Structure formats: C-alpha cells, structure tokens
Amino acid sequence: MNAIKRVLIVGSGIGGATAAFALRRIGVDVHCIDIKPEAPITGSGICMLHNAMRALTGLGLAEPCLDSGYRFDKFRQFNSAGELLVTNPAPPSCGIRRPELAGILESAAEGAGAVIDRGLTVENLVNREDGVDVRFSDGREATYDLVVAADGVYSKIRGQVFGTDCSPRFAGQSVWRFNAPRPAEIDAFCLYRTPTGHTVGSFPTSQESCYIFYLENSKEPLRIPEGEAHHLIRERLMEYTAPAIRDSLERVTDAKQVIFRPLDITLVPAPWHRNRVILLGDAAHAPTPHMTSGGGMAIEDAVVLAESIAATTTAKAALEMYSNRRFERCKTICDASLQLCRNEQEDALGNRERSARLLLQTYQYLGRPL
Numbered sequence: 001m002n003a004i005k006r007v008l009i010v011g012s013g014i015g016g017a018t019a020a021f022a023l024r025r026i027g028v029d030v031h032c033i034d035i036k037p038e039a040p041i042t043g044s045g046i047c048m049l050h051n052a053m054r055a056l057t058g059l060g061l062a063e064p065c066l067d068s069g070y071r072f073d074k075f076r077q078f079n080s081a082g083e084l085l086v087t088n089p090a091p092p093s094c095g096i097r098r099p100e101l102a103g104i105l106e107s108a109a110e111g112a113g114a115v116i117d118r119g120l121t122v123e124n125l126v127n128r129e130d131g132v133d134v135r136f137s138d139g140r141e142a143t144y145d146l147v148v149a150a151d152g153v154y155s156k157i158r159g160q161v162f163g164t165d166c167s168p169r170f171a172g173q174s175v176w177r178f179n180a181p182r183p184a185e186i187d188a189f190c191l192y193r194t195p196t197g198h199t200v201g202s203f204p205t206s207q208e209s210c211y212i213f214y215l216e217n218s219k220e221p222l223r224i225p226e227g228e229a230h231h232l233i234r235e236r237l238m239e240y241t242a243p244a245i246r247d248s249l250e251r252v253t254d255a256k257q258v259i260f261r262p263l264d265i266t267l268v269p270a271p272w273h274r275n276r277v278i279l280l281g282d283a284a285h286a287p288t289p290h291m292t293s294g295g296g297m298a299i300e301d302a303v304v305l306a307e308s309i310a311a312t313t314t315a316k317a318a319l320e321m322y323s324n325r326r327f328e329r330c331k332t333i334c335d336a337s338l339q340l341c342r343n344e345q346e347d348a349l350g351n352r353e354r355s356a357r358l359l360l361q362t363y364q365y366l367g368r369p370l
C-alpha cells in the first residue's frame with residue numbers, strides 16, 4: 001500500500017501534468033494547481049528526444065504526441081544560404097507544438113481523475129514531518145501527504161522551502177524563437193551555420209509547422225524593448241539567405257510572434273525533498289536548451305516519482321529513492337548542456353567538433369535505462 005495517498009502538485013506544466021497522470025495511475029489522489037488562469041494556447045515548439053518518447057510510451061502517451069507532432073531521426077546541417085552540407089542520424093524524436101503537448105498531458109491527467117485548478121497558487125504552507133498544510137490564494141485550506149513543486153525554474157516553493165542558494169543564474173545566452181509554416185526541407189533537426197560561427201536551428205512541430213530558434217551571447221541578460229522583437233530578430237538574421245529562413249522571417253510581422261528569453265539555469269543538490277515537499281522538473285534542474293532535454297527530464301522525473309512511491313512502504317523511502325535515481329542523470333544533462341552553451345560562447349567555430357562529440361555521447365547516455 002502506498003504511504004503517499006494525497007498529493008498536491010504545484011504547476012501543471014510538462015512535469016506537473018505528467019506527474020499528475022503518473023500518480024493517478026498508481027491510485028494516488030491528485031490535486032494539481034497552476035497560477036495561470038488558462039491552459040497555454042500559444043507557445044513555441046519542443047523536441048521530445050528518444051528518452052522522453054520512451055517515458056511517454058511507458059505512460060501510453062507517445063501515440064497522441066506522434067499523431068499531433070512530427071517524428072524525425074535525422075540531423076541536417078546547411079550553410080546560411082540554405083545549401084545542405086551534411087545529414088547524420090539523430091535519435092528518434094518527436095517535434096511538437098507546446099500547447100498541443102500541454103493539452104495531451106493535461107487531458108490524460110484529468111481523464112485519469114486528477115483535479116486541475118487553474119488561476120490558483122499556494123499562499124502559505126506548513127511543511128511537517130508527516131504532511132503539508134496548505135493555504136491557497138483563494139483562501140481554501142487543505143492537508144496533503146506530499147507537495148510536488150513543479151512550478152518551473154523560478155519556483156516559488158523552492159525558494160520558500162529550500163532557500164535561495166539555488167536561485168536561477170544567467171548562462172550567458174538568450175534565445176529568440178518563432179513558429180512558421182514548415183518548408184519541405186525542414187523534415188529533421190536542422191542547423192543553418194554561418195562562416196562566422198552563428199547558428200539558426202529549426203525542427204518540425206507538425207506536418208504543417210516548424211519552430212525556429214536563434215541563440216545570442218551576452219555577458220549580462222539582454223533586455224528587449226517592448227514591441228521591437230520582430231525588427232530585432234530580422235536584424236540579427238540578416239546574414240541568413242536560406243529561403244527556409246527568409247520566407248519564415250517575412251511572416252514575422254508582430255513582436256508578439258517572437259518569444260525572447262534569457263537562459264537561466266539551476267541545479268539543486270540532492271536530496272530534492274525537505275520533509276514532505278519535493279522538487280520536480282525545472283524547479284530541481286533547469287538546463288540550458290542545448291540538449292533539448294529539460295522537458296524530457298521533467299517527464300522522466302514524473303515516471304520515477306510514481307515508481308518510487310509504488311515501490312516503497314514509507315514516504316521517506318520513496319522520496320529518497322526518487323532523488324537517488326534522478327540526481328546524477330539530471331546533473332549529467334545540466335553539465336553537458338552548459339558545456340555546449342559555453343563552447344558556443346567561447347569559440348563556436350573552433351569548438352564545433354568537440355560539441356558534436358559531446359552531443360552524441362550525451363544522446364547515448366540518455367538512451368540508458370532510467
């Protein structure tokens with residue numbers, strides 16, 4: 001019999017919604033809240049790598065992702081004029097639009113009996129040895145066996161319970177992202193490289209759509225004037241004459257189409273619990289996106305948390321098992337992602353071979369059993 005019967009999950013993002021579903025499958029009573037009043041309807045794309053797809057397959061959720069997204073297993077490199085330089089094998093992955101993925105995960109969780117309350121957050125919590133007393137922002141109060149902080153890289157619960165030592169820090173790059181109709185050549189993970197060491201990346205997110213990103217170095221986090229992002233991204237991508245990039249850029253006519261974000265990272269040392277509050281996903285480990293793995297790690301966390309609760313008879317044993325099984329793997333991904341990020345900042349051209357080797361090696365590592 002599970003020692004943990006009633007769980008509050010704070011945050012219904014990739015990690016929280018997956019955890020809600022995985023915990024319902026082992027019979028846990030799940031209440032999930034999210035501060036945002038609505039489920040996401042806009043957003044960029046995300047690449048679910050082989051390990052994420054394996055975890056989703058185990059949950060029975062890979063198929064809807066593949067139906068809605070785009071399966072690919074190649075890695076193509078082009079020059080900035082759009083000439084194909086090389087095609088290599090890539091781990092079997094699924095590109096998908098983020099709102100679609102969110103819809104699949106949340107519907108699965110609700111279908112399995114999880115209660116998801118939107119527009120709600122935690123006002124106060126008392127984290128006791130055998131449970132957590134929570135007061136919500138709407139004044140309601142409840143007690144849970146476990147609170148899962150899945151509230152992302154800027155996690156408020158982490159700050160309250162673990163202190164501020166692990167507050168996110170800027171990794172020296174920012175990312176510009178926008179969605180576009182998918183040109184035929186974007187049927188894989190594609191990188192367009194300039195001779196000066198700049199790279200634009202893209203991958204399909206459905207049969208009809210793709211997602212384009214550009215990483216920019218800066219010592220301090222960049223601040224973008226409101227309403228200007230569409231002009232600024234065009235300026236930055238001037239040297240790309242590849243039709244796939246040019247045509248996509250022409251459709252970016254409003255700053256709201258561009259998602260700009262400084263890359264903030266964190267890795268909380270194990271264990272990831274204090275009494276009955278536990279961290280999951282970006283709240284515990286937010287890598288830079290260079291390994292396209294943060295979401296996959298959050299999904300794996302959810303699977304391992306449910307397995308740990310199902311395999312143990314005390315809450316202490318379950319929470320220890322969860323951190324023990326997750327920490328090294330997440331650290332490996334955070335370290336590799338940050339190394340790739342640094343390689344680009346230090347000498348993007350000179351480090352290309354090194355980065356390719358590290359990427360390949362870490363993909364192989366991700367293929368190991370959980």
Ligand SMILES: Cc1cc2nc3c(=O)[nH]c(=O)nc-3n(C[C@H](O)[C@H](O)[C@H](O)COP(=O)(O)OP(=O)(O)OC[C@H]3O[C@@H](n4cnc5c(N)ncnc54)[C@H](O)[C@@H]3O)c2cc1C
Binds near residue numbers: 281283294
């Ligand atoms: C540019 C970029 C590209 C990326 N590309 C990929 C990729 O291709 N593949 C991949 O696997 N990963 C990728 N990632 C990483 C991935 O997006 C994250 O790792 C993933 O979203 C983490 O999921 P999460 O559920 O932990 O957090 P989030 O997805 O951030 O969800 C947190 C949720 O908590 C809610 N919340 C926040 N605060 C509160 C609060 N106080 N109370 C209640 N709710 C709250 C939020 O509204 C949100 O819904 C990328 C990241 C970036 C920045």
